[in-house]
Amino acid sequence: MSGMQELPGSVVEGLRAAFGSAGYTVDGVAERLGKQANGALGRNETAPAARRTDSGDALDTMIRLFLLQRTVPEGLVNKAFPGIDLVAPGIIAISGGEARAVLDIRPFAEDEREWWVVADPTPGLDGRREAMRSDYVLGIAPASLSLIHLTVPIKADRALDIGTGCGIQSLHLADRVNQLVATDVNPRALQLARWTAALNRIDLDVRDGSLYEPVRGERFDLIVSNPPYVISPPGGDLTYRETGYAGDAVVEQLVRQAPDHLTDGGWCQLLANWTCVRGENWQDRIATWTADRSAWAVQREQLDPSEYVELWLRDAGLHGSPQYTTRYDEWMRYLDDHSVEAIGMGWITLHNVEGTLAAESWPYEIERPIGPHVLHRFERLEGLPADLTALHLRVADDVIQETTGQPGAEDPATIVLRRQRGMRRAEQVDTVLAGFVGACDGDLSTGQILAALADLMDRPVVDVLSDYLPQIRNLIVEGFLNY
Secondary structure (H helix, E strand, O other): OOOOOOOOHHHHHHHHHHHHHHOOOHHHHHHHHHHHHHHHHHOOOOHHHHHOOOOOOHHHHHHHHHHOOOOEEHHHHHHHOOOOOOOOOOOEEEEOOEEEEOOEEEEEEEOOEEEEEEEOOOOOHHHOOOOOOOOOOOOOOHHHHHHHHHOOOOOEEEEEEEOOOOOHHHHHHHHHEEEEEEEEOOHHHHHHHHHHHHHOOOOOEEEEOOOOHHHOOOOEEEEEEOOOOOOOOOOOOOOOOOOOOOOOHHHHHHHHHHHHHEEEEEEEEEEEEEEEEOOOOHHHHHHHHHOOEEEEEEEEEEEOHHHHHHHHHHHOOOOOOOOHHHHHHHHHHHHHHOOEEEEEEEEEEEEEEEOOEEEEEOOOOOOOOOHHHHHHHHHHHHHOOOOOOOOOOEEOOOEEEEEEOOOOOOOOOEEEEEEOOOOOOEEEEOHHHHHHHHOOEOOOOHHHHHHHHHHHHOOOHHHHHHHHHHHHHHHHHOOOEEO
16 A cells, blocks of 8 residues: 555445444454454464354455455455455455455444454464564554553543554544544554544544644644554664654653643643663653643553563564564663663653642552543542541442451451552551541541541540541542542
């Protein structure tokens, strides 16, 4: 595919009709394959699915062609897509009466919405690991789904999807944003994003350019990005994951420049890798990027340099290739030259209001989608009054208390409050704070409850307030207590 050709309207409508008629949806595919074959396909193994898709009907043809990357007789393709020319736009190729998919078109569902996503074929099926083309366009992947789950559920007038790739983030935003702009530096990605939008009848303003260049002078209520954040030496040629920026500079620039392109109170959310440099605190580094804006950085995983290099060499299909060890050594030297002792992997959310950065490591299981919790956490943090004593608090419905101790002991050795939703945090508390939380039914104010506890302990109220109000503030911010 060359140039920026549009997908002909006849092909768009023909594909939609064919997919709909065959039941080529997430549920339709899952039902046809069954649990075992579906699970194997999720592990990039196609043999069980091939055994269940040999009927020759339209749905089996579509599954074999696009999801299994098997060759299919030309006659079956013509039956599945009657009167539709899939060769001219470069969707399939035909040789010797056999058709193969040049692109991957697969169903995607979220809540009650159904879409089809156009991307390059999934690499690594059945153990095959060919090196990917430099302008490879990634389809539905764990990272893109993570960003979907992270995005705050707000209605917006304008939204920007930086590094759109196949356009999946724009699909996610389409029904709650009036104007969508998607950018990328990869012409092939821009083309496939246009095709994804057309196939799903979404109005998408697609623009060519790096970072904020295509939207200079414009502002948005929401910016999302799954950028090419891989920290690698010069010479990496996979556009979807690598740039010419040194270290984590591409993420830094996205964060630093975000306020200039956000409306007041707007949001910027991105997936990120960042360097953990010897002698520096990674939280402090990111704080220089977010400056005086309210922000939250969560490190979901941290890898040492060798683990990181191995991860991305495998991702590129280079494991076992002649250039593997050479590239490995180059990459390790590059990270060592930049004093990188580890690489953090996670997300950053910036809210364009005055505030500070909260940065933490949280490798534990979380609720998905996490976006509603992210929004509520910022609302609680930014809306809390300086004086908490007048608040009438209630315990969140998902909070449980766990105690441990010796059998028969008068008091537990430890008390832990645990949330079942959101970040699913656990906070260890003492008997006083546990008693306070237990009394939070909305009837008495925070000040009244603490005064009663002070009286029970025969302690000055001012001391109890000083000791426990900071802890109570934290429990409110983290959603244990509502007001």
